[in-house]
Amino acid sequence: MKNFSKIYGYVLGSYTVILAAALIWQALSIYMAGNSAANLEANGLYKSAVYSREIVRAHLQPLVWPGIAWAVMAVGGSFVKNCLSGDTLQKKKKKGAAMQPEHDMKREKEKPVSSKSSVRILLYVIAAFFVILGIFNHGMRDVLVKAINICTECIGLG
């Protein structure tokens, strides 16, 4: 049973890598097809857009069922493992308890509480001062402006 669970994990792992590679390959193939000589005019401009909803759909179509199968395997894997190896957790716990420490424990070298909290208070004051200063120098408005507008390049659209 344990072996089955292990094999399942390896199969799912390999499948995940293959599916991710296929997704990456599809993205690259769309880009390569869009930039092929057939799609370029003499002045270097595209005859038709590199990406379109139809092109993306056509390239992703073959990955729909493998994707669904992967999702089923990924979700089902959790149940399979739990069902097949119900007592693994307990064993692990026992094993863990018996383990010898590998790392030297670095005890938390705590600074005296008063010095720590005074640093914290000072930084809080600075932070509050900065925020107020930022509101008055229109820094807050800048954040709003950038957040309510989409810079197409900044999110990778181009």
Added chain:
Amino acid sequence: MDKIKTTIKKYMPTRRRLIQLYAALLYNANLKGFIEGQIYTGKTKNICVPGLNCYSCPAAAGACPLGALQNALASSRHRAPYYVIGLLLLFGLTLGRLICGFLCPFGLIQELLYKIKTPKIKKSRYTRILSYLKYVILTVFVVIIPLAYAVKSLPLPAFCKYICPAGTMEGAIGLLSNPVNADKFSMLGILFTRKFVIMIFILTVCIFCYRAFCRFLCPLGAIYGFFCRIALLGVRLNPEVCTGCGLCVKKCKMDVRHIGDHECIQCGECMKVCPVHAIEWKGIPRKEKEKSAAEGNEAAKCTAEKNSSGRKAAICWAAALLVLAGALWYCNRPTEDPKNGPVVEESTAAEGEPETSSEEEGAAWETGKEVGMLCPDFTVPMYGGKPFVLGDTRGKITIINFWATWCTPCCSELPYFQKLQDNYADDVEIIAIHSSLVTDDVQAYLNQMGYTIPFGLDETGDVIASLGGSTMLPMTVILDRQGVIVYNQVGSVTYEFLEAKVKEIDQ
């Protein structure tokens, strides 16, 4: 019955998972954005959320601290980035990397991916070395590049543009997945392909390696890591109780050297394995615990603690749910406010009653924003000159470019318009219209850059709305000599493209 209870318990989300889900939903309260394919433009976006959550996600109700920091640094020539730094200080001082463990939606995604039962890459000295990569990314992509480009008056949030998988997933794919934005596919190219590959790679690695993005790449985690010693909340080790067995460090999936260090995401998982209960939350006063333990009154202590903590938790959850319900209502309420409502609706409404204009020759065009329609007339005030009236340009090819000083691709393509103006001065009329949202001194920028093309200002945002534009920049509209739209797209253009369009119109 017990078996069923155990099974249910096994699959029940932990308190931390519930908090993570809660935070993800609260940050992304504008759920109707997914239906409309538009981002939220309400006032709540002037506040940064603590976790990594792209503000170009259609559901995002707050700003991303990392994006805001890069943009603030990029415009630091004109304005010191006090506000964002102040907010980051506040978040760091109060929560530190507890944000990574509890309040980061991208952290939640990574943890869910890691749950997929595949062979896992365990932490080692190599992962520990790799964990310093995030500091390099913070320095180079978040600080140095934006500052270096700021000198050239070119805002460049390099981490967002080249790396951020959250931006690709939530922003780009989130917007593109809506059929409303089908036309935006035409602007995709090498940048999207590269970011998509990076995103798939990172998400795949996260399946095999616990929180790979947080551990190796996330600059926000690196920033919050600086506050590990002074953060108000988080986990702490009680050195008097700790036996130094090292189980906590061994059990932890992050690259921690000791509990509460800069790599610790304060998730509290180590508390479950500590045999002597030496790890505790910072919020719980240590003295009281020690006192009651010393008294040996364990039963009384347990009951009192259970009662009080149960009551506190219930109150906290009730308050939190109330806040969430309020946020969901506020963001998704039906509104007629043009600033909050989708701009598409406005333009569609404007389009509802199409005007028909007659041409001198007798041909008739419907006025509208689509290609083949007559461009609606408008007047905009100019930077240094008389107001620009679109009707005055009839007889010439007119190029209308919508831009803003805070938009990287907009600033990058302005030289192409200038070159076109220089080469086709007799045939082409160009107007670059700045967005209604002005953050910098536009006149000073124009003086510095020395452009001679006319620059206008879309004071109310009505001009871009009348041409079907919304929150995306840059946008270029090309009109033929009769004022009919031949090109109307969001996205960058090149000189070759503009020249080809001009020649195409003349043919």
